Amino acid sequence: MTITIALPSKGRMKDDASAIFERAGMPISAVGNDRSYRGRVEGWDDVEVAFLSASEISREIGNGSVDFGVTGEDLMREGFAEIDKRVEFCARLGFGHADVVVAVPEIWLDVDTMADLVDVAADFRARHSRRLAIATKYWRLTQQFFSSQHGIQLYRIVESLGATEGAPAAGSADIIVDITSTGSTLRANHLKVLQDGVILHSQACLVRARKESHADEPAVQAIIDAVRAAL
Numbered sequence: 018m019t020i021t022i023a024l025p026s027k028g029r030m031k032d033d034a035s036a037i038f039e040r041a042g043m044p045i046s047a048v049g050n051d052r053s054y055r056g057r058v059e060g061w062d063d064v065e066v067a068f069l070s071a072s073e074i075s076r077e078i079g080n081g082s083v084d085f086g087v088t089g090e091d092l093m094r095e096g097f098a099e100i101d102k103r104v105e106f107c108a109r110l111g112f113g114h115a116d117v118v119v120a121v122p123e124i125w126l127d128v129d130t131m132a133d134l135v136d137v138a139a140d141f142r143a144r145h146s147r148r149l150a151i152a153t154k155y156w157r158l159t160q161q162f163f164s165s166q167h168g169i170q171l172y173r174i175v176e177s178l179g180a181t182e183g184a185p186a187a188g189s190a191d192i193i194v195d196i197t198s199t200g201s202t203l204r205a206n207h208l209k210v211l212q213d214g215v216i217l218h219s220q221a222c223l224v225r226a227r228k229e230s231h232a233d234e235p236a237v238q239a240i241i242d243a244v245r246a247a248l
């Protein structure tokens with residue numbers, strides 16, 4: 018059986034992932050030239066590498082088109098319901114750190130917690146004749162956090178495909194759910210994270226698609242062991 022591992026095709030995630038596989042005794046090389054989207058692992062003839070974007074990797078692992086991938090936990094959890102039934106998070110790799118957070122305008126002085134936001138959401142309709150609007154590209158994580166965990170039902174999600182932090186100032190939403198790493202984008206946009214507003218601490222993970230065929234394939238466990246030993 019050929020085992021396919023999907024790895025980030027660009028940026029820091031690519032370099033960090035490649036360094037871990039190198040330390041794991043699985044040096045990755047591109048097939049053809051550096052721009053190639055296929056790679057191999059020296060000494061592991063049954064393994065092939067597909068270089069994809071982080072969001073494509075999460076989709077391909079979730080629907081089982083690849084066996085392993087390196088991508089952010091946020092993208093996996095956002096992309097699929099009941100993700101732990103579909104995939105195994107084999108290892109947290111210690112890079113690609115980003116928190117998915119609820120952030121509100123700094124000038125909302127009396128809103129510091131999710132409980133405060135529950136009150137705001139309830140008041141919103143009476144005061145403004147509309148629902149609290151949340152800009153995000155994280156629909157699933159937002160709905161789980163607001164509806165299931167905090168019992169907030171009166172809100173509306175405004176889909177954002179970029180520059181989410183600008184939505185409150187632009188007037189297209191009241192608050193946001195987005196990722197932050199250094200916090201500088203939030204600060205630049207005069208937004209603050211609620212005290213209990215961290216939905217997920219995300220980082221890059223080695224993720225395995227749960228497939229029955231993996232049980233009979235010793236190389237699957239060998240890959241997991243090698244990567245874990247490199248951390």
Ligand SMILES: Nc1ncnc2c1ncn2[C@@H]1O[C@H](COP(=O)(O)OP(=O)(O)OP(=O)(O)O)[C@@H](O)[C@H]1O
Nearest residue numbers: 070071072073088089091092113114115196198219
């Ligand atoms: N500062 C950051 N900005 C963006 N993503 C980050 C940051 N830090 C870590 N990440 C993580 O990187 C992953 C997103 O990577 P990337 O932006 O390459 O994804 P992509 O959506 O596939 O790329 P593209 O936007 O080119 O399609 C997510 O898992 C995210 O949590």
Ligand SMILES: O=P(O)(O)OC[C@H]1O[C@H](OP(=O)(O)OP(=O)(O)O)[C@H](O)[C@@H]1O
Nearest residue numbers: 179180195196197198199200201202203
């Ligand atoms: O806390 P900070 O260090 O300021 O980083 C957070 C920012 O980085 C990302 O944007 P980026 O433009 O990198 O990617 P995106 O296209 O996925 O939004 C993210 O969407 C935030 O806007």
